[in-house]
Amino acid sequence: DTGVSQDPRHKITKRGQNVTFRCDPISEHNRLYWYRQTLGQGPEFLTYFQNEAQLEKSRLLSDRFSAERPKGSFSTLEIQRTEQGDSAMYLCASSFNTDTQYFGPGTRLTVL
């Protein structure tokens, strides 16, 4: 399967802990996006990379959130000092120079 993959698929953590998620995009895609989705809502944009450069960040991305794409391939999203409001599905998508984004299966985060 050459689609977008995310790891882990599920994460349960206690409030105040740090968590890190990984996304592996489709190999020839130069753009990588992170979204957050809460129950009953559509995905909300968080941030976006073109190759290794982080080009945009949403106001939703507080200073507790950081994303990296060091070699322009896989990306990580870290949430520090998690809060219950961080509980959501975190989706990664990739594209090649168009807005046709292909999504991964997501990582469901539950903060207790």
Place this chain on the structure above:
Amino acid sequence: LAKTTQPISMDSYEGQEVNITCSHNNIATNDYITWYQQFPSQGPRFIIQGYKTKVKNEVASLFIPADRKSSTLSLPRVSLSDTAVYYCLVGPRYSSASKIIFGSGTRLSIRP
């Protein structure tokens, strides 16, 4: 930024044709219309994209009138597996990701 309006939910039966209409009164000249499908606990999946008139692929058809202020996703002969949330997106084809906004989508339920 073009905002979209679509029905919150729709019901239909297996074998029927389903049409989901999306309103985007403020669509810009360089905006494209894209539809995504999302099953529970999965990331959204690209269905179809168009700019004007009619686009058709193996999954669906997209009808866009001349004024482009609305669009209709048509699913022929639906099955139970078409039960999902369908999102209508409007945005420039080549642009930064933050200009693509997911709404709440249309929850389509197909009954036997």
